[in-house]
Amino acid sequence: MDLPETVPLSGISPEATGNEYLILATKALRRHLGLAETPGEKSSSSPPSTQPLFWVEVVPPSARGARCQLDCPKNIMPGEYRIAVNPGQHGHYGNRSSDYYHVHCFEKIADFSQADFLDRVQPLTRNLTRLRNLESSSFLDGNYLLDAGAERLSLEWKVTVGGLIDKRDGVESETMDSRHSAFNDLLRKSGSSNYIPQMVPGMSEFEFILLSCTLAPIEGDGSGDSEEWNLFEEYLAVADNHEEDLNNRHSLSETLEAWGHDVVLATSDNLTEKGKKQKEGLSSKAIRAIKRLAVTPMPDIQGAFLRGL
Numbered sequence: 050m051d052l053p054e055t056v057p058l059s060g061i062s063p064e065a066t067g068n069e070y071l072i073l074a075t076k077a078l079r080r081h082l083g084l085a086e087t088p089g090e091k092s093s094s095s096p097p098s099t100q101p102l103f104w105v106e107v108v109p110p111s112a113r114g115a116r117c118q119l120d121c122p123k124n125i126m127p128g129e130y131r132i133a134v135n136p137g138q139h140g141h142y143g144n145r146s147s148d149y150y151h152v153h154c155f156e157k158i159a160d161f162s163q164a165d166f167l168d169r170v171q172p173l174t175r176n177l178t179r180l181r182n183l184e185s186s187s188f189l190d191g192n193y194l195l196d197a198g199a200e201r202l203s204l205e206w207k208v209t210v211g212g213l214i215d216k217r218d219g220v221e222s223e224t225m226d227s228r229h230s231a232f233n234d235l236l237r238k239s240g241s242s243n244y245i246p247q248m249v250p251g252m253s254e255f256e257f258i259l260l261s262c263t264l265a266p267i268e269g270d271g272s273g274d275s276e277e278w279n280l281f282e283e284y285l286a287v288a289d290n291h292e293e294d295l296n297n298r299h300s301l302s303e304t305l306e307a308w309g310h311d312v313v314l315a316t317s318d319n320l321t322e323k324g325k326k327q328k329e330g331l332s333s334k335a336i337r338a339i340k341r342l343a344v345t346p347m348p349d350i351q352g353a354f355l356r357g358l
Contacts, residue, residue: 106131283335
C-alpha cells in the first residue's frame, strides 16, 4: 500500500540539515540500490532481493497529497508529477512501501548522468501497471498514470540521456534494423504531414493507433506546413549531441514542469491575468497539440478481456 506520510530515511540523523542531509540521503539511496556509498568504490552490501525502480507518475487524489521523502516542507499535491521509489527504504507492517519525492528533490540525490540511476527510471504508463503493483481499481479511473505528453517526454528524456551517457563513455550505438527503424519513426515522426505511420510487426492495433494519433509528438496544419509543432523541441531539456546536458541534474523536472505549466495555460478556464498573458504566447497549433496530449492514455481493457477468453 502506498502511504501518504513519510518516515526518516535509513541512516540519517534527524539533526542533519542542508548539504550534510543531502550527502547522507544520497548515500542512503545508493545503499538501498546495493551500490557503494561513494561512486567508484566497491559495494560492501549485497544487492537487494527486489531491485528498486524509480516510477515517474502522477499523484492521485487525496486531501493533502503526499509528503516528500527528502524532508521537503511542501507536500506533493494531487495532479503533480512525482518520483515513487518502489520498494522504498522503509517497511510498514512488514511490507515495503514506496518513497515519494518531488522530481526536482529526487534529482538532488539521484545522479541520472549515471546508468545505475537512469536505468531504473520507469514512466508509469498503461503498459506497466502490473510492474508497479497497483490494483486495477487504482488506475482504471486515470489515477497514477502519466498524461500523453508527460509519457512521451519522460520516455524520450530517458532515451536521450542514455544516448549521451553512451557517447561520453565511448559505448558504440547498435545498428538499427528495419523493425526498430520503423518503430523509431513511429515514435518521433507521427503527426507530421511528411510521414505516413506504418504498423510495426508485433505491435497491437490499439497501441499503434495511440502512438500514431493521441501520442503523436508532432502537430501540423497539413501538407505544406513548414513550421510544424514538435513536443520534444518545445519541452525536452536535453538534446542529442549536447553532452554538456548531462551536467544539468534537473533536466527531467525542468522538462515536466515546463510541460505541466503549458497544459494549465492551454486547458484552464480560470487563468489569472498573468496566465492569460502567457497563454497569448501559445499559437493555436500549440494549444491544439497540448490539449490532445493532455489526456491520459488508458489500458486496452477490451483487448485484455478478449485475449482472456
